[in-house]
Amino acid sequence: MTVKRLKSKGGFTIVEVMITAVILLVAVLGSSGYRYYAALDARKAAMQAAASRVGLILCESWHGVGGIATYDPVAHLGTNMTISAMTGFDGSGFKEADFTLLGGYQVVANDVTYAAVLSWKDINAGLRALSVVVIWPVQDGNVDAQDASQKTYELTTYTAI
Numbered sequence: 073m074t075v076k077r078l079k080s081k082g083g084f085t086i087v088e089v090m091i092t093a094v095i096l097l098v099a100v101l102g103s104s105g106y107r108y109y110a111a112l113d114a115r116k117a118a119m120q121a122a123a124s125r126v127g128l129i130l131c132e133s134w135h136g137v138g139g140i141a142t143y144d145p146v147a148h149l150g151t152n153m154t155i156s157a158m159t160g161f162d163g164s165g166f167k168e169a170d171f172t173l174l175g176g177y178q179v180v181a182n183d184v185t186y187a188a189v190l191s192w193k194d195i196n197a198g199l200r201a202l203s204v205v206v207i208w209p210v211q212d213g214n215v216d217a218q219d220a221s222q223k224t225y226e227l228t229t230y231t232a233i
Contacts, residue, residue, distance in 0.1 A: 119208050120225065122181045127206040127227040129153070130179075130188055139200045139231035141192060145177055154180035158187065166205045166224065167191040184208060200233045 134143045146155055161176035171191035179186045187207040194200050206225045 118182070119184060120223070122184065123186055123206040123208045123223075123225045124227075126179050126181055126186050126188060127204045127225050130177075130190065130206075131202060131204045131227045131229050134190065134202050134204070135229050135231050139192065139202050139233055141172070141174070143174060143190070145188075145190070161189075163189045163191065166207065167203065168193070171201070171203055179206075194233070195230070198232055200231050201228055202231060203228045 129149065130145055133145060133148050137143055137148065146157055149155055156178050158176040158178055163173045163176050166189040167173055168191070171193045174190035174192060177188045177190070179188055189205040189207070191203045191205075192200055193203075204227045206227075207222050208225075210222055
């Protein structure tokens with residue numbers, strides 16, 4: 073008696089299917105990771121851009137009133153942006169050692185709370201340096217102006233007094 077063997081039709085083996093599934097899984101995980109980190113980096117960039125705009129607004133507003141030592145951004149900008157003075161703030165970690173602290177302020181922009189530290193120094197007779205440091209949160213969305221490890225943006229301008 074002769075046994076005839078049936079010829080296989082052109083299908084896939086289980087090994088080929090498993091290798092294809094692993095390759096697709098790696099590709100899907102890679103593209104998901106890319107999308108996650110791209111969105112995270114875009115959020116960080118938006119926060120940094122907003123911090124630089126806050127710093128520029130504060131610096132230019134202070135420069136616009138002649139760099140006076142009694143400048144109050146709450147009084148000057150309070151109607152145009154959400155800004156308030158921070159209580160119990162010494163600013164020691166965010167100003168140059170020889171600058172005089174004007175104050176610390178909380179500014180809300182794009183639903184993120186930023187801290188701003190304003191300080192000044194008389195360079196020589198008739199010239200004053202104005203410094204604005206903006207601090208924004210890294211992780212949890214809460215800014216702590218006493219924590220010097222957070223992200224900062226510093227802007228300095230000079231004005232005639």
